[in-house]
Amino acid sequence: MNFFSGRAKLAATATLMLISTSTLATTIIPNQPTVAAKSFILVDHTTGQVLAESNAHDLLAPASLTKLMTSFIIGRELKNGNISQTDMVTISENAWAKNFPDSSKMFIEVGKEISVADLNRGIVIQSGNDACVAMAEYIAGTEDGFASIMNNVAAEIGMTNSYFENSHGLDSTQHKTTAYDMSILARAIIHETPEEYALYKEKSFTFNKIKQYNRNTLLWDKSMNVDGMKTGHTSQAGYSLVSSATKDDMRLIAVVMGAKSARSRASESKKILNYGFRFFETVNPYKAGHEFASQKVWYGKTDEVKLGITTDTPLTIRRGQSKNLKASFELSKELEAPISKGQTVGTVFIQLDGKDIAKYPLVTLNEVEQGSWFKRTTDYVKQSISNLF
Known part of the structure; x- marks a missing residue:
């Protein structure tokens, strides 16, 4: 399957870490209170x-x-x-x-x-x-x-x-x-x-x-x-x-x-x-500028670009559930130089209990200039072979 057609899970080092030191069991939320008002x-x-x-x-x-x-x-x-x-x-x-x-x-x-x-x-x-x-x-x-x-x-x-x-x-x-x-x-x-x-x-x-x-x-x-x-x-x-x-x-x-x-x-x-x-509770698992991963770039002076977000990610969740938050991303296309800083290249998804609860634009955190003629030619051959498989 083409890697870019599905959702790419973040590497283990980029997985959302706990933002709470709580070790309590899952909080059971009762029905909302009855309120004596119209x-x-x-x-x-x-x-x-x-x-x-x-x-x-x-x-x-x-x-x-x-x-x-x-x-x-x-x-x-x-x-x-x-x-x-x-x-x-x-x-x-x-x-x-x-x-x-x-x-x-x-x-x-x-x-x-x-x-x-x-x-x-x-x-x-x-x-x-x-x-x-x-x-x-x-x-x-x-x-x-x-x-x-x-x-x-x-x-x-x-x-x-x-x-x-x-x-x-x-x-x-x-x-x-x-x-x-x-x-x-x-x-x-x-x-x-x-x-x-x-x-x-x-x-x-x-x-x-x-x-x-x-x-x-x-x-x-x-x-x-x-x-x-x-x-x-x-x-x-x-x-x-x-x-x-x-x-x-x-x-x-x-x-x-x-x-x-x-x-x-x-x-x-x-x-x-x-x-x-x-x-x-209100949590903010990732702050603006957070780097999720580095991703392969074709035809560039460098072979990778850093990917992240430019906004905070505030969420309202059940108290004690922050330890169960996970994140993944998917790219909208293969990345080819030149790439400008802040370019939207996909979507970050934040999940709780296996369900998406929020999404944010995935952007490049640095620019990648186009490589030399030789580098572009070499990458063209490599990319063509990669796409065959």
Whole structure:
């Protein structure tokens, strides 16, 4: 059989070594926990793998989870230099705190000038509906214009089942999202706007001599390392929470929507986060630049080229299973000089229990120049004979 038509196993020296010193037996993963909420999802932030979910694609009212999108847009605008923390925003009548008598607010007043930094904290920590309107108008001119930006950003990052009508999340006819879409947004905030995400772990914020506490009570839970994100509640939506926590090298994102109380949304979120950390782990068996093997090259100044990958290989697997990971590769064709560095020449497959769980481009880690006329002629003869067999 032609060597290049099938998968070529890596040499023993290139086989994936254990990345965990654990000698425990295979972890048996129980069924996912039952969660007292309309919808929930648990996602590995690094890999995006869903570890548990129920009704995660059901359309639901997001309430103040909406502010995650408002915050993400603010974070992007700050990162891109379109606005700055010290910009002063004049508060309009639309953003006046008196317009939100029975909902969360920052207590801002018409005509006052307030910094972007303060309004941003008023949104993230105090969940101020008034602050949302002020920043929406500052960025887009009108709240309707800001809602259009929200929907464009949602489409851009893959929130295919979300539609926003306002910047704060008070109940509206078409204003809907899903737990799955919220997990996408949470990952985007953490990954793309880390400075914005850092605000979510702050436990309180004082403005105009009024101190308000972050409603995410898991920030005070010493049994786990929760550092975000956002609560939400209206009579239509129920009680919701997007939370994120880390343990060792793993970050998980939990979304619980439609719980029956503030206590329940916190306890149910903690339940699924603990489930994820107990039974799964995030590993990175090969780092960018890792060399897998050297491979024969025809017609080159040298006879071999180094093969490897140019990206990390993060995986979410059952805890304790890293010792069972293996790797193989297959070439897309025979390698002939000239070859440039970074040229894709095949695929690397990572397997667990004999099944492919991930694949990455196999690339050349060095260049190989074309050999002399004599070398090319000699290789032509050798290659022709080799192909006969």
